[in-house]
Every structure is written in C-alpha cells, then in structure tokens.
Amino acid sequence: MALKIQAGGLLTTVQDQGRVATQSSGFSVSGVMDFDAANVANLLVGNSIDAAVLESSLQGPTLTFTQASHFAVTGAIAEMTLNDQPIETYREYYARRGDQLSIGHYTAGRFGYLAVYGGIQVPVIMGSRSTSLKYQLGGYQGRQLQAGDSLKTVRDALNQPRFQQATAYPYSQRDKTVIRVTPGPQYDDFSAQTRQQLTHQAFEISQQSDRMGARLQGQALDVTKMTEMLSEGTVLGGVQLPRDGQPIVLLADRQTTGGYPVIAVVARVDLPKLVQLTPGQQVQFRWLDLAESQILYRQNYGSDAAIKATHQFQPRVQLNREPAERIATLFTS
Amino acid sequence: MMLTYQILPAGDKAVNVTFERQVSVAINQQIAQLQQRLTQLTVNGITGFLPAFRTLTVFYEPAQISLQQLKATINTAMLDGHQSTVSTVKRVHIPVCYDSEFGPDLTNVATRAHLTSKAVIERHSQPDYLIYMLGFLPGFAYLGGLDPQIATPRLATPRLKIAPGSVGIAGEQTGMYPIESPGGWQIIGRTPLRLFQPESNQPFYYQTGDYIHFDVISRAEYDQIAAHLAGYQVQVEPVPEAEVEQHGA
Numbered sequence: 228m229a230l231k232i233q234a235g236g237l238l239t240t241v242q243d244q245g246r247v248a249t250q251s252s253g254f255s256v257s258g259v260m261d262f263d264a265a266n267v268a269n270l271l272v273g274n275s276i277d278a279a280v281l282e283s284s285l286q287g288p289t290l291t292f293t294q295a296s297h298f299a300v301t302g303a304i305a306e307m308t309l310n311d312q313p314i315e316t317y318r319e320y321y322a323r324r325g326d327q328l329s330i331g332h333y334t335a336g337r338f339g340y341l342a343v344y345g346g347i348q349v350p351v352i353m354g355s356r357s358t359s360l361k362y363q364l365g366g367y368q369g370r371q372l373q374a375g376d377s378l379k380t381v382r383d384a385l386n387q388p389r390f391q392q393a394t395a396y397p398y399s400q401r402d403k404t405v406i407r408v409t410p411g412p413q414y415d416d417f418s419a420q421t422r423q424q425l426t427h428q429a430f431e432i433s434q435q436s437d438r439m440g441a442r443l444q445g446q447a448l449d450v451t452k453m454t455e456m457l458s459e460g461t462v463l464g465g466v467q468l469p470r471d472g473q474p475i476v477l478l479a480d481r482q483t484t485g486g487y488p489v490i491a492v493v494a495r496v497d498l499p500k501l502v503q504l505t506p507g508q509q510v511q512f513r514w515l516d517l518a519e520s521q522i523l524y525r526q527n528y529g530s531d532a533a534i535k536a537t538h539q540f541q542p543r544v545q546l547n548r549e550p551a552e553r554i555a556t557l558f559t560s
Numbered sequence: 561m562m563l564t565y566q567i568l569p570a571g572d573k574a575v576n577v578t579f580e581r582q583v584s585v586a587i588n589q590q591i592a593q594l595q596q597r598l599t600q601l602t603v604n605g606i607t608g609f610l611p612a613f614r615t616l617t618v619f620y621e622p623a624q625i626s627l628q629q630l631k632a633t634i635n636t637a638m639l640d641g642h643q644s645t646v647s648t649v650k651r652v653h654i655p656v657c658y659d660s661e662f663g664p665d666l667t668n669v670a671t672r673a674h675l676t677s678k679a680v681i682e683r684h685s686q687p688d689y690l691i692y693m694l695g696f697l698p699g700f701a702y703l704g705g706l707d708p709q710i711a712t713p714r715l716a717t718p719r720l721k722i723a724p725g726s727v728g729i730a731g732e733q734t735g736m737y738p739i740e741s742p743g744g745w746q747i748i749g750r751t752p753l754r755l756f757q758p759e760s761n762q763p764f765y766y767q768t769g770d771y772i773h774f775d776v777i778s779r780a781e782y783d784q785i786a787a788h789l790a791g792y793q794v795q796v797e798p799v800p801e802a803e804v805e806q807h808g809a
Contacts, residue, residue: 247619251610252764254698352758362698362739364758412568412576412615457581458695460610460617462570484612484695492571521572521622529623 229294229343229380235373236288236330238438240358241347241366242479243279249353250483256463257357257365258479260338260438263396263499264302266534268342271299271319273389276531278346278381279356281372283339287330288372292322296380297344297389300328303336303503304395317395319543336396336503344389348379360438361480393538396499403429404504406497407515411465411489416453424448425466425490429509430474436506438480440467443510447472450488458486464493464501466512478502494520496527562638563590567631570617573607575627577616577634583704588692591616592769596648597637605630611768612693613702651688651771653795654736654751656727657782658684662750669712669729669746681776683707684748688771688799689734699738699756699764703772706734718744725751727774736772738764749774752786753794765794 232239242265245258259265259282266276281288287305292298299319300307307314307330314320316339322328333339349356349367358366367376414422430443450472461467465477467487476493477485493501494515504510527537563586568576577594579587594616595609605625610617620630658666658681670677689703696702711732719742722728726737728745737743738755757763766772775795777785785792 247608249698249763250608251694252698252767253694253696253700254763353763362758409571410569412570412578415568454581457583457613458693459576459578459612459615460570460574462574462617464571482695483610484693489570492569495572517569517572517627521627524572525623 229292229296229345230347230378231291231293232288232372232374232376232378233291233327234289235371235376236283237286238282238284239288239372240282240360240370241279241349241356241372241378242282242358243346243356244277245357245479246353246355246359246365250460253483254353255359255361255480255483257359257438258355259340259357260479260502261302261340261499263528263534264338264503265340265342266528267317267393267538268299268301268340269346270531270534270540271301271317271390271393272297272342272344273387274342274344274346275387276534278342279349281341281347283330283341284337286332287339287341289327289329292324292326292328293377294380295321295323297321298328299342300330301340301342301393301395303333303339305333305339306331315392317538318392319389337505338502343380345381348381359480389543390535390540391543392541393535396503396538403509403511404500405511405513406501407494407513407520408466408491409494409515409517409520411491412459413453413456413488414490416488417490418449418452421449422490425474426512426514429511432504432506432508432510434506438478440478440481441476441501441504443474443476445473448474448490453488456486456488458484461485462489462492464495464498465489466491466493476501494523496520496523563587565638567634569627572622574617574619575630575634577618579614581614583613583692585690585704587614588690588704588769592649594634594637597640598634601633601637603630603633606633612695647799647801649769649771649799650766651773651797651799652766653773653775653797654727654753654755654765655777655781655785656685656749656751656774657777657779658749659779659782661779662726662782663748665712665715665728665746666748669710669748672712673710675709680710680748683710684729684734685774685776688773691766691768691770691772694764694768697737697739697741698758699766701735701766701772703734706732708732712746714744715746718742719747722747723750725753725755727751750782752782752789753792754789765796771799 242259245256363369430445433442608619689705691701693702727749730745
C-alpha cells in the first residue's frame with residue numbers, strides 16, 4: 228500500500244491518458260481532463276506521462292502516505308498542507324511514511340492532479356487505468372475515491388530524473404478567456420453568418436458542464452438550415468451544436484459517436500485552458516488555422532522536452548537529503 | 561467502383577473520411593476495407609480508427625505524419641482498397657431465447673405485424689444483420705437488414721431498466737443491449753451471452769462491418785448456456801468475399 232485516503236475530496240478518480248482502442252466499439256475514452264497539468268505532475272516526480280494520477284474536481288483529497296514517496300500536485304490552485312505545513316502546487320515534494328497530505332477547495336481552476344512516484348497502480352482494463360464512472364469500470368473499483376480506500380503505486384518505476392518545480396499555468400481569473408478553434412468536419416455546412424456567430428460573442432460556462440462536456444450558453448447559433456445528420460465518430464474538443472444552438476465542447480467522457488454537427492474543434496493547445504474554467508466564466512472563441520494549431524501544440528506539448536521547456540522546469544537543488552531519503556525508503560517501504 | 565469521399569479535418573489529431581450521406585451496405589464495406597487497408601499498411605503516426613455509418617474517423621499524431629501525408633496515404637489506400645484484400649468480415653451467431661419472460665413486447669410486435677409470435681421469431685432469426693456502427697453503449701450494434709414487416713416503433717414510454725443481453729426492435733432497426741440501460745426498444749428476446757467482457761483481451765465478439773445472426777434457443781438451452789458461459793464457444797464464421805459482395809448487391 229502506498230496511499231490511504233482520509234477524505235475523498237470531490238470526484239477524485241484515477242485517470243491516465245485514456246482508453247483509446249475500444250472507442251471503435253462504443254466505449255468512452257475517459258482519461259485526464261487537463262492533459263497538461265497531469266503531464267507536468269508526472270514529469271516533476273520522474274514518471275512517464277503515461278502513469279496514472281489522481282484527478283479531483285473543485286476539492287482535492289486528504290490522504291496519508293503509507294509508504295515514502297515523491298509527489299507533486301498540479302492543475303487547479305488550492306490551499307494545501309503536508310503535515311499541516313503549507314506547500315505549493317507545481318513543486319516536487321518528498322513524503323515520509325505516515326505524512327499527511329491535505330488538499331483543500333480550489334481557488335482557481337477546476338481540475339487538480341496528484342502524481343506519486345511510480346504512478347497509481349490499479350488494474351489495466353482495456354488498455355488503460357482510467358476510471359469510467361458511467362460504466363463503473365477501470366480505476367479504483369470503477370468509482371470515485373472515498374475515505375478508507377488504499378492505493379498502491381508501481382514499484383518498478385523508471386528512474387527518470389525528478390525536478391524541483393515548474394511554472395504553473397496562469398489560470399485565468401479574468402471573466403473572458405480566448406479559446407482558439409479550428410474548423411470542424413461540418414464547418415462547410417454552416418452559413419457564413421452562423422460561423423461568425425460563434426466568434427462574435429462570448430459564451431458562459433454552464434453549471435451543467437462535467438467530464439462529458441463543457442456546456443456553453445450565449446445567443447443561440449442558427450442551426451435551422453442544417454439537415455439531419457447520421458451519427459459519426461466524436462473527437463476530443465469537438466464543438467457540437469445541438470438543436471437549441473447552444474454549443475457543447477466534447478471532453479474526456481464524451482460518447483464515442485454523435486449526431487449533432489460539429490462546427491469547430493478546440494485547438495489542442497488551448498484545451499487545458501478551457502477545461503479549467505469554472506461555471507460562470509466566459510469563453511471567447513477565435514478561429515485558428517489548423518496547420519498553425521498543430522505547430523503550436525507540437526512546440527508546447529509535443530514531447531517531454533517541449534512540456535519541460537513550456538513550464539520552465541527547474542532542476543532539483545542537490546541537497547544531501549537524497550541518500551538519506553533512499554535509506555529512509557529502504558526502511559519504510 | 562470507387563465511391564466518392566472527402567477527407568475533412570476534425571481538429572489537430574483526426575480526420576473524417578466522409579462518404580455520401582446515406583446508410584448503405586456499399587459504404588459500410590468501403591469503410592471496413594479502408595480501415596483494414598490502413599491497418600495493413602502500418603503507417604507511422606496513425607493511432608486509431610472509429611468507423612460509423614458514413615465516416616471513418618482516422619486518428620493521427622501530426623508530429624509523426626503531416627495532414628498532407630495522411631491524406632495521400634488515405635487516397636492511395638482508397639485506390640488499392642478494392643483490389644481484393646482478404647476479407648476479415650465474420651458472421652457471429654448470437655443464441656437468443658424468445659420466451660415471453662425475456663421478450664415482453666413480442667406479442668406487441670406480432671399484433672402490429674398481423675403475424676403470430678412464432679412467425680415474428682422466424683422472420684427475426686432468418687437474416688444476416690450487418691453492423692453499420694457501434695455506439696451509444698459499449699458494444700451496442702446498429703444493425704441493418706430487419707424484415708420491414710416486423711418493424712415496430714419504439715415504446716411510448718421508455719423502460720428505466722433493460723436487462724443486459726436483451727434483444728429488441730426500434731423502427732426498422734434491431735439490436736442488443738450489451739449492458740443494463742434505460743431504453744425504449746420493443747424487447748422480444750434475450751441472449752445468455754455476456755456481450756461485453758471488459759476483463760477479456762477481446763471485450764467484444766464483433767466489430768463494425770461484421771454480420772450478426774440470431775439463433776433461436778429454448779429456455780432450457782438458455783439456462784444451459786448461462787450456467788456454463790465460460791465453456792461456451794460462440795460460433796463465428798468468416799464471410800467469404802463473394803458473399804460480402806452479394807450482400808452489397
């Protein structure tokens with residue numbers, strides 16, 4: 228055992244990069260909502276970005292390390308403590324056996340991540356450790372974590388370098404956030420006027436937003452001229468327009484197929500920004516050329532090196548604590 | 561003859577190969593062939609596929625393959641796709657018990673069709689149904705080929721719970737519920753098979769482009785299969801190329 232949950236926080240689940248292969252059979256992909264924050268947490272502690280992490284929404288968990296471990300918390304900003312001492316997000320820490328980590332309510336952003344060295348160990352189901360709450364499969368017994376749950380970490384983890392800290396994503400406290408989009412597969416089917424309607428107003432993130440999709444509210448887009456569609460495959464970030472003309476951005480737990488036209492797709496580089504917005508905040512869409520969008524994604528997130536550069540990873544200051552930690556690990560794990 | 565198609569970008573990491581807007585056997589086969597062809601080519605950077613009624617969503621990693629290269633690869637695959645590749649289409653036999661306990665709406669369907677229940681069962685278990693798409697639920701197959709005589713509209717009030725394995729009719733479609741779900745389909749029978757086995761290496765028995773055949777079983781056979789599920793060998797046969805083409809005709 229490595230972690231014991233004292234309080235589950237809100238919607239705390241085990242997630243990784245998602246279940247990609249079975250989407251062709253109708254099983255939702257799931258996976259982390261903010262891939263950037265999850266990747267940074269993993270890289271800080273020396274994990275591969277494929278390692279499973281804990282994701283929480285609005286409030287993080289309180290837990291005890293039953294085994295010494297390096298860890299990092301990223302994503303949403305929260306007041307948090309390690310044994311009652313305040314600690315920061317986007318920093319790597321070392322917890323000894325028995326140390327208690329408490330992550331409070333999020334003060335900015337919506338999804339927070341905890342990575343522990345080696346990654347969270349739960350059975351791999353259909354190629355992934357992600358939790359599907361809808362089908363009660365994967366992750367930790369297919370459900371959100373609660374007090375009393377015990378989680379293991381992978382013991383034979385790669386020994387990659389750890390880092391001291393990284394710059395946090397500047398979560399927007401502003402009312403309006405620009406989110407860039409590229410044309411969706413049904414872009415050509417919409418009138419020029421409707422395409423303009425998408426970018427000539429701000430939309431508000433609705434209370435109904437969840438891991439399936441960000442529901443937006445604004446002046447309804449004109450979809451009356453759209454012909455009935457045959458269902459087709461959905462993609463992450465697809466901006467779907469149902470009959471009421473209020474856009475829904477499809478996210479991690481989206482259905483695999485959908486029958487509403489997709490006018491745009493959120494540029495992958497802006498997806499972390501979008502999922503971290505909380506209800507009441509506003510989105511201003513802006514068209515972006517696909518080629519440019521792909522370059523931006525590659526430059527910022529396309530490789531471990533790119534992620535580390537984007538977040539200005541700081542190497543660990545070589546303290547003499549390292550050998551002491553190793554010895555402590557030997558005796559406590 | 562090659563069908564007309566467009567390659568439409570769907571964000572940074574996917575394109576939709578989009579055929580004419582209709583539900584057709586020819587389009588379904590073309591999509592299955594294209595997916596098979598692209599899989600065989602083992603193109604670096606193509607990360608997955610999601611077939612639907614008239615689209616094949618191809619996922620890719622733009623750092624490994626550019627959109628232009630991907631389009632060229634798809635166009636090439638479309639050109640040689642119909643020069644016979646070995647068909648991997650299969651026919652999967654699903655045993656179904658049509659007893660009233662499992663098929664509460666069978667008499668409904670029979671009454672509307674002016675047929676006996678027995679005649680409905682015969683008509684339902686006769687065709688090879690083509691899987692046009694999987695979606696809505698894990699392993700939920702949108703099947704084509706229902707006898708129009710037994711087509712029946714959905715229930716006016718959907719049920720809150722439909723048992724896994726239930727077989728039903730909705731309009732001109734027929735299908736199976738792999739997991740428990742609410743739903744408005746007219747339920748006419750049930751299979752003892754577990755249609756979704758997440759713990760298995762192969763969680764599903766079938767994929768888009770395959771055929772489903774319903775085999776009538778008695779209540780005793782249902783219990784027998786249900787009691788020895790692990791030992792039950794689902795009957796699966798390859799569908800020869802010629803037969804696939806015949807279905808398309």
